[in-house]
Amino acid sequence: MSLQQYLMYIVMPILCLSLVIILLRYLKGPKVVDRAVALDLIITSGVGIIGVFCILYNNASFLDVAMILALIAFLSTIAFSYYLDNGDNNKTNKNE
C-alpha cells in the first residue's frame, strides 16, 4: 500500500468523519459560543485536510491557502467574542 493510497483510504475518512461530528455539534450547540468554537474547529481541521491534500496531489502551493485559513480562523473567533461581549454589555446597560 503506497502512501497516497494510505492517505486516501484511511486518513481522509478519519478527517471527514471528524468533520461530520463537529458539524453535528455545530447544528446542535445549545449556545452561540458552542457554535463559534465548533466553527473554529471546523476551519482548523480544514487546515489539516489541506495538508493531506498537499501530500496526495504532490503540490505544495496549497499551503498558502492553509496559512490564510488559519489566519481567518483566529480573526473570526476574536471577532465573534468581541461581538458577543459588546452585545451583552449594551444589553445590560439598557436594562440598567
Place this chain on the structure above:
Amino acid sequence: MVFCTIGAVFILIASLGIYRMPDFYTRLSVTVKASTLGVGCILASLAFYFYDFAVSTKVFAIIFFLFITSPVAAFMISRTAYVSGIELWKNTYVDEDVDIEIGEEEEETPEKPLNP
C-alpha cells in the same frame, strides 16, 4: 505516515470531545489541545514528506501561528462565555478561596506583600 496518522487520530479525538463533553468549557479545552496537536502533527508530516526549504518554512510559519493564536482565541471566547453567564457543569469544582475578578474593564490584580 506515522505523523499523519497521529494527527488524524488527534483531530478525531477532538471531534469526539466536542460532541460528547457535557459543558462548554470542557469542550473548549479538549478542542483546542487536540486540534493544535493534530494539525501540528499533520503539517510536520508534510514537512517530512516534501523535505524542501520553502515548504518547511511555510509549515513552521503555520504551526507557529496556530500555536500562538489558538490559546488566545480560546481564552477570548471562554472569557466571553464566562461574562455572558454560561453555567458550569454540575460536577465542576470551584475553588472559593481564590479571588479572581473577570469581566470588568479594570481588572485589579491583588498586589503580593513583599517579604522582607
